[in-house]
Amino acid sequence: xxxxxxxxxxxxxxxxxxxxxxxxxxxxxxxxxxxxxxxxxxxxxxxxxxxxxxxxxxxxxxxxxxxxxxxxxxxxxxxxxxxxxxxxx
Numbered sequence: 001x002x003x004x005x006x007x008x009x010x011x012x013x014x015x016x017x018x019x020x021x022x023x024x025x026x027x028x029x030x031x032x033x034x035x036x037x038x039x040x041x042x043x044x045x046x047x048x049x050x051x052x053x054x055x056x057x058x059x060x061x062x063x064x065x066x067x068x069x070x071x072x073x074x075x076x077x078x079x080x081x082x083x084x085x086x087x088x089x
Contacts, residue, residue, distance in 0.1 A: 011052075015060075018053045022046055 012018045025046045029039060 015053060015056045018049050022049050
C-alpha cells in the first residue's frame with residue numbers, strides 16, 4: 001500500500017502550533033517541487049489554519065477587552081494607522 005508524501009497531522013489547537021504548521025506549509029509550497037494535488041492540499045490546510053488562527057485572535061481580543069473593561073466601557077481603542085510618510089516629510 002502506497003503512503004502519502006504528506007503525513008497525516010492532527011489539527012493544531014494552540015496559536016503557536018498553528019503558526020509553526022503554517023511555516024512548514026509555506027516552506028513546502030515555496031520549494032516548488034510538489035505535485036499539483038499535494039500543493040493544493042497544503043494550500044487548503046493553510047487556509048483552514050489561517051481561519052482558525054483568526055478565530056483564536058478574536059477570542060483573545062475579547063478576553064483582553066473583558067479584563068480591561070471599566071464601568072465606562074472597555075479601555076481599549078483601535079490602533080491608529082501609521083501616518084503617511086509624505087505627511088512627515
